Structures are given as C-alpha cells and as structure tokens.
Amino acid sequence: MNALTSLFFPAEDDLDTRLRTVVRNTAPQWPLKSFIAVNPFMAMGGKDFAEAAVEIARTRGARLVPDVSLPEALPTLADAAGQAGGRPVAAFVTERISQWAAGYYDQGQAVWGNPWRDLPPFAAWRAEARIDRAPELWGMPGFRAMVAGLPGDPVAAAEDLLRTLNLPEAVEALYLQRLFGTVGGWAALLRHRDWSAMLAGGSDDGPRDLLVIRLAWDVLVARALTDEATINRWRAAICAAPPAVTPDLSGLEAREGRWRDALLRTLAQPAPDMPAPAVQAVFCIDVRSEPFRHALEQAWPAIETSGFAGFFGLPVTVLGVSGVRQPACPPLVRPHALVCEALPGTRDSLQPLRAAIDGLKRTGASALGYVESFGLGAAGSLIASGLGVKSARRAPDAALSIAAASAGPEAQARASLAAGLLKGAGLRQPRAALVVLVGHEGQSRNNPHAAGLHCGACGGRSGAVNARAAAMILNDPEVRAILKAQEGIDIPGKTWFAAAVHNTTTDELRLLDAEHIPGHLNGEKAAFEKAAATAGASVRRLRSPALGEAPTLKAFRGRAADPSQVRPEWGLAGCAGFIAAPRRLTRGKTLGGRIFLHSYEWGADDGFAVLEQILTAPVIVASWINLQYFASAAAPDVFGAGNKVLHNVVGGNLGVLEGNGGDLRLGLPMQSISDGQTLRHEALRLSVIVAAPTSAIDGVLSRHRSVRDLVENRWIHLFAMDDDGRVTARRTAAGWQAVA
C-alpha cells in the first residue's frame, strides 16, 4: 500500500504542490471501457467518516448522511455572480469547461478534433478561449482579452489569480477544493490519467491545469459580471468560520447493525460436515458469486467452492482481437505480462471495403451518400427490435497466448504467478482432481456502463480471459516441475485446472477450453456441468422477483440481449459485507448475495502473508465498490450518473453526460441503484469479518496505515471471527471490543 500513500501526498510547499495536493483529494474515475468501481473518497481515508462528511458537504455539496446539520456548499465567485445577477452563471461555467475538456480529451468521437491537442492542457485551453466567442455572446464582455492577459504558465496564472482574491491560506485550500468539485466529473477522469501515469512512475498535469482553468473562470466571471462590493461580500461569506458540527451517524449505525446482527446469527449456526470434494471450483469474491456458489454446492454436495479475486493473481494486459490493449487486473496493480487473443483463420477479404463504407458515415459530406445507399438497411434492425427479436451472437472464444513477463525466464515467471495463485486461493494441495477456475462477466447491450457489470478485478473486463490464462499456466508441465522443485508444491499428474465463466446476468456457467479436459475426468466434468445448470436455475428463481422477470433461462437471456433494457441485472447492489474465512463456516448458509466471500484458512497461513494480502488488496477493492454504491445511493446528484434514458456518451468512451451537457457524470446510474420507487441499494458501510486471531489482524494494521485508517476512521467495520463461525470482537479506533 505504499504505492497508494505516495499517490496522494507530495512533498514540497510551493503553489504548484498546493494545487497538486488539492487535486489529489479527488478520486479517479475510469473511462467507460474499463469502468470499474472506485471509492470516491479514497483520498480522505485519513479523516474520520463524520469529519469527511462535513468536508464533502462543503466542497461537493453532497449529503452522505441524512442529517440537517450538514453545512451548505461553499459559494464560488460564479455562484455569487449568478446570485447577484439572477443568472445560471455557475452552470454556464461548468458547461463551458465540460465542452472544452470533452474536445481536448476526446478519444475518437470528433473526426475533426480539437486543434490544440498537442499543447499542454492549460495552454490548449488558453489558445481556444482566445477564439471562443461564447462567453462574450452570453454576456461577459472582454472575456477573450482577459484570458489573453493571463500568464501562459498555469502556476503563474494561478498565482496571479489567487493574489487578486487575497484569501487566508486555509480558506484558499477549501475554496480550490470547492472549485474542483464543480467540475468533479472531469476532475475524476483526469485523475485517472494521473493515476495511470503515476503507476508508471510519472504524473499528469491535467488535473492541476483543470483546477487552474476553473479558477481562471471564477475570477474572470466575477470581473466581467460583478462589482467589488459583491466580491467583498463573497469573501466575507467564504471566510466566515463554519459552525462546528458533528453529523449524527446513529441512524446509519443502526441500519448497519440491524443487517449485520442477522448476518452474525446466520454465521453462528453450526457448520455442516464437508465430504471430500470431487470437484473444486474457485469463484471471484464478487457478491454475485455467493448465491451461485451456495446453489452449486446444494445441487451437488461433492463440489467445494472457494473465493479468490477474479483476476486469479495474473497482472496482465490483454491484447484483444480488436487490436486494443486493456489491463485485466485490479487498478492497484501494474500489469506486466501480456495475454494475446487471436481468432484463428478468419481473414476477411471484404474487410477493407466494409471499413471504407463504414467510414463514410463519419464525415459530413460523405454521410449524405452513405445514408442514401445504406440508410434503408437499418429498417431491418428497426423491425427486429420492434418485434422484440433479440440476437445474442457470441463471438467464438479466441485462442490465447501469454507473452513473456518482465523478469526472468518465461517459465520461471509463470511459475511464480502460479505459486501466488495456489497459495492465495488455498490450493497448495488440491483436494479434487478437477479444479475449475470460474471468472465472471455481465451481459448487456447498448449499455454505456456495461463494463461495470463485468469483473472489477479484471479491469472491467470479462473474467474469462484471466481464468483461461490461469488454467493454461497451472496445467503447464514445465510450470508444475518448477513449482515442485522450488516451492514444494506438488500437484498430482491427474489433477486438471479447467477454466469457466459465470454469466452473472443469466446465471449460466460455461466451461472454457473444455475440449482440453482429459478423458479420465469426463464423469466429473459432466456432473459439474449438470450441477451448474441446476444451480443457475435456482439462482434465477431467487433473482426473478427483484427483476420483475419470469424465472426462465429464456427470459433472462432475452433480458441480457435486449438493447432497451436499462437493468439487465442488479450488479453488486446490496453489497454490505466481506467475509474471509474457511468455506466450511459459511457453507450451506443463506447469505443473500450481499457478501464478498474470500476463502481463508489462518492455520495454513505462514507468517500471515495471505492475511496481509487479503486485507490490503481484496478488502480495499471491496470497500471501493461498497463506497461507490454508498455514494451513488446517498448523494445521486453529485456521485451518481443520473438517468440512463438521458445518457449521452461523450468523447468516444470517456463517460456520459446527462442530457445536453453539464459536467461528466460520476458513479452509477440511477437505474443501477433504484427501481424507480425504492432504493435497491441501501447505503451501508462494508462490514469486514475475518476468521483470524486479533493479534494477527493487528499486525497487518500496524504495517498498513491506509487499511488501519479505513477501520479506525469508520469507513469500514472490522470484526474477528473464531473457528466456529462466531464473531467475537470488533476493531475500532479504541482497539478490540468484545461483541455480545
């Protein structure tokens, strides 16, 4: 987690550093193609939840808890000017900055793009603002000249602008934070670029420049639209000491407690006996795996499931058949191996012609001809969608090859990945001859946020590729030889690792590369597939009322293939708990699909290395998901993406706008959180339950401040469970307390 710490806290104390400190308080948001869950408050872990809620209310205008005592958002100069003139000045400023950012960062929507993309962001903005007539036509005379008068260097410009405002330092930091929040969507997207740059050892000026641009707008708007008296009144208002409030969290605590008490009672039920398994199946810890695992074990008790992060420990980038490279691992990990997909034998001689014709609709003059020639062809799709005909063609699985990892001989590198996976997933000695690694994927059409239904641990992609790659590595005789020689991990020759993918939208489970499974496992394979089909049917029955869908496979497949469906599935809505424990303590218990379920056996964990890994990676990622849902449910206007029926994809794949414009939208759409009448995700903080000695847990917390902060500052709740499934103690800032 040291990487995480260094992502936030730079050292020196000049203005540039202060600006960068402000922007790093904003959490990143990934673009749509890799739309993974991020904790919107990740940089505030060092503050207590209640204290942060006050700060978020002041700088973002969002109320995380329903408490009237939370303060109003700080006014910006644009707010003050708007109030004085009775005009939507702040909205206009956000709109203009959003327009500029969409053009400058566009990833392929505009064929005639922003001409200044080669310049740094601030310089590019300044060049454009000296041409753009919009502010003046909207009623801000002399705006272009004022922009031209700003220094060309962003930090120098910020220095000039701030000097005219003459704010005390503490107020200035809050003010800048508030400004950044008014363009919070773009701020988060640019922070993602910064994040990627920092993982690679660099940094990106985009967020800082965006802040300076917003600052310039604020000051120039005030100059153009208001007088000195208004500015003075504003200064007095922003400098006034805020009333000291401590928001009341008791309601939130009570809701969390009610849900958790029921969970603890379920967990405390006696554990059933577990027979020796015929098949072991490793699922992702995603909350949608839990009901399926339960149903699978019910369908065939000789299956033993376990939970592990769905990227199976492979820090890989996937080079897809489309030629696009995309990381397929969690955001905290820097990918270093490459998995290449290839479709064998599909060279298409008509491809260039098809591409040429398709390109015609992208430029204005040629689109006229395109429409006359091919436009009528679209009537076919219209008729099909009008009749409700849905095609769910699935592309054939591509062949995979794994390119060399960064260090050491290739087989050696693979063996070390394999060792990490086997230890982390508790598979040092597989108990069954067939071990199935199950990745997961969502299925939806015409859905800008489709990646959010895929596996977050795989970078918002289907987990199928990671599962297949992991199985390939583990079945490799050369890898197994190295594992035996160097790690003392002896995998029996008859043991086979198979890959599979769990479609969380239809609850179908499909074995991948099944033709490679050796003949002696045919019986297990057939029985496993049968059990998976039974399990799918029973999970669909569970899910059907909440979706308002008939519990048949046909209905669920239709839903997944429906381009007008705004709720293909409920995703991770409802997520509220994380359990790291042996499966025997949770097996056979109905947990309601709200738990991230990680397998962990502390007795087999040498030096608690696996515990450390669980608390610093999967728990963090689960808390990111939980807090993303929390924020989108509690403050949908600020941290939610709005109404899907109004979404307008911007910049190719950067994100969505709601309606005509405004800021880039953050977080999850209303339809992912609510059924229109009631919230389907109740905003609860994650309760983490770990079956390990409290001393061992404390050992990890003492070494990892970021995790300790999350616990002690009440962003997550942490509990310890004993070997019988009883939760015995709770960790707070004051240490461990017994749980009655």
Next chain:
Amino acid sequence: MPLPDPAEICLGLAAFQAVAHLAAGITGQYRPDHAVMRRLSAGLALSGFGVATGAVIAAALGADVHALGFRLDGMGAALLALVMIVGGAVLRFSVNYLEGDPRHAAFLAGLHLTLVTVVAFVLSATLWTFALAWVAMSLALHRLLVFYPDRPGARLAAAKKFGLARLSDAALLSAFGLLYHATGTDDIAGIVARTHGAGADVSVAAAAVLLVVAALLKSAQFPAHGWLVEVMETPTPVSALLHAGVVNAGGVLLLRFAGVLTSNSAAPWLLAAVALVSVAVGSLAMMTQTSVKAALAWSTVAQMGFMLLQCALGAFGAALFHILAHAAYKANAFLSAGTVRDATGTGLGRAAPWRALAAAAVVALGLAGGGYLPAGGLVTFLAGMGVLVQLDLRRPATAIAALAIVGGLAFCGHFAAAGLLSEGAAAASPALAVLAIGSMTLLCGLQVLARAMPQSPPVAALQVHLRNGFYINTWLNRSARP
C-alpha cells in the same frame, strides 16, 4: 364479387391503427396503469408492422384511394410504412427502457398520441386535415420534449421549438389561405393541378415562398436549428422519433406541394440557399462534436438540408427516398447510441484527394451547365462527391467498389421512389445546379482543409466556431434564468 382494392384495405387498417393509438394514448393519459400500457404499446408496435406490410404492398401496386380528407397514394403508403416501422421500434424500445419511471405510462401515451398525428399527417389530402395534423404533431411532440419538466435544459429547448413551430404554423396557414384563394379548392391534388403553369400569379408565388419558409422552420434548417441539437434532455426514444419522423415534415410538405414549388422561381432559390448553408454547417459541425447524440443531431441538420436541396433541384423522388433512408438510419442510430466503441483515435487520417474532387466538380459543372444532367442524376452526383473525398484513393479497388456500390444503391433508390410520386422529378434550373455543385465542392474542400492543416489559425478558429454551432444557442440562451 370483385376483390376489395388492397389500397382500400390498407387505408382502413391505417385508420384502425390510428384509432387504436388514440385510444391507447387517452388510456395512458387518464388511466395510467404501467403494466397494461406496456402490453398495449408492444401490441400496437406489432400490429403496426402488419399495417406497414400492407402499405408496402399497396405502394408496389400503385395505390391511390381517397376517403374523408385522407388519401393513400404511393408516397403516402411509403411514408405510412416508415411511420409504422419507426414508431413500432420506438414503442417497443420504450416498453422496457423507461421501466420504473413513475410516469412510464404517460410517456407511452405521449408516443401513441404523437403517432396518431404523424399518421394523419402523412395521409392528409386536404388543406384542413394537413394543417390540423401539422399543428397537432408539433403540440403532441412538445409534451414529450418536456417529459422531465424539472430539467431547465428541456424547458429551454422545448420553448425554442415551440416558438419556431408557431412561426412555421403561421407561414403554413398563410400559404394555405393564399392557395385556397387562388384555386378555390381545399383538395391538395386539385391545388397542385390548378397552379400548374400559374407562375405569374402573385398569390401562388407568395404561397410557394411561404411554404418554403414553413418547411425550413419545421425541418430545423440553419439558423432555426438550435432546438434540434438541444433536445437530448428528453428520453432517447423521443430523439429517435423526432429525428426520424417529425423533423421530416418540412420535406413532406414540399413533396405534397411540389407542383406549387416548381411553378415559381424565387421559392427554389430561397430553399436551395438555406438548405446548402445547412448542409455545410451541419456536416462540418457534426464532425467537431464530442458527444454521440450531438453529432447525430447535427447530422440531421445536414441530412434535412440535403433532402430540401433535392426538392429545390426538382429531384422529388430522391428527396422522398432520402426521407425514408435517413429516417431508418437515424432512428436506429439513436436507439443504439449507448453502445460504446473501442477508442478509435481521432483525426481524419491521410491527406485527401484534391485532384479527384476537382476533376469530379469540373465534370459535374460541365454536364449540369450543358443541361445533360437530370435532377435525379445531379443529386446522386452531389452525394458521390462527398463520398469521393472520404475514400482512400491509394486503395483504388476498394475506393472504386465503394463508390460504385454507394452510387448504384442511391440511384436505384431514387428511381424507385420517383415511381411513387405523381411528379417524380422536374428539370433542375442549370443555375441552381451550378450553385449546388459549387457549394458541395466548397464543403468538400473545407473538409479536405480540415484534414490537411487542422492547426492553421483560420482552420482552428473555424473548428471552434463550428463546434459551438456559431453560438446561436449560446446567444439565445443568454437570457435564460435558473
């Protein structure tokens, strides 16, 4: 017993379908039961395809029947089929798309009511029915545009649309008054027949100009386009219905009154001038947009411009075909606007074919100037010029194949659609043809320039102004209050 005329059956089916839509619309408005409405809408989408099938058969058999101020002729049948297909797709899409919205039933009801007005519009045979449907269509759509009345952007765009639509109503009603006065009949076909060759009549000439004004306002031509690129504040299916259906009303008007338009020389010039500006601004602005829906909306401005240009040049068959093809394309594009593509990179790519374009323009000018190009051929040629600029001529086989396919398909379409009209094409005025070819060459040239030197100061400045649609909306919005 003689078999009933298929056209009569089709007109009856259309009437039945319209009444069903009306009933569904009223039901949803006053008895909003979501489950019932969803089933009704899906059912009417389905029955609409039956009507569409009938309409296609009727069009193929050369239908022409009248009843009660409505008429099903070739053009009416083709447009009826289009409305049923687009309307069916939009309804079916909305059944699931707005699920959970507390006003889902009201939304579906709004779609049904709008469809009633559109069906009435495309089948209108008299001044009365036409004008009534024209106004009703705009009012029905207005309710859908402010479906989320708490969104200031929605109110603003709808208010602009409302104002322009009333101006357009005024132009239309004045034109109709003049035509009724000049011909003494309210039957549209009768009016067209009686005004044939009546170019000297001042009131007919004035009516032609007023018809053009009404069409330009209705079809969102520059600079009255502002609302069209701002209506993303309402659910996607409304955009699909608007861009594929209602915005074509201006074109349908001019096709119905084609004879009046050609009887006069000022009206086509006005039409061509505004349409050409709209083609140029719309085409170029579309290329600079950063969001999917804004690009689609600007593209509609250009496509409507091209369709109206075809009317101005007398290529009425081509214009009808353009309406059909563009509607299908655009409805589908909006309904699938949520699909995110892989990042494709930006920019127009390689240097462009200056010489090929110049050669094509010279040939076209020669042919048009010599009077050898019929209107249908001329507009195919204009569309082909744009295609030529975009193709990569370093792969000649691919480029030639693409050009041949595009040109061939478009020409066949024009030819087929012309067969549906009583007046498929009129001779294009050579001077207008030269203007059109010159403007299209200029547009293609600007596109080449944008590709070749995007960073030169005037080109860069043009990019900014175009991206902002020459600030017309900014200027109109300046007095908006929160």
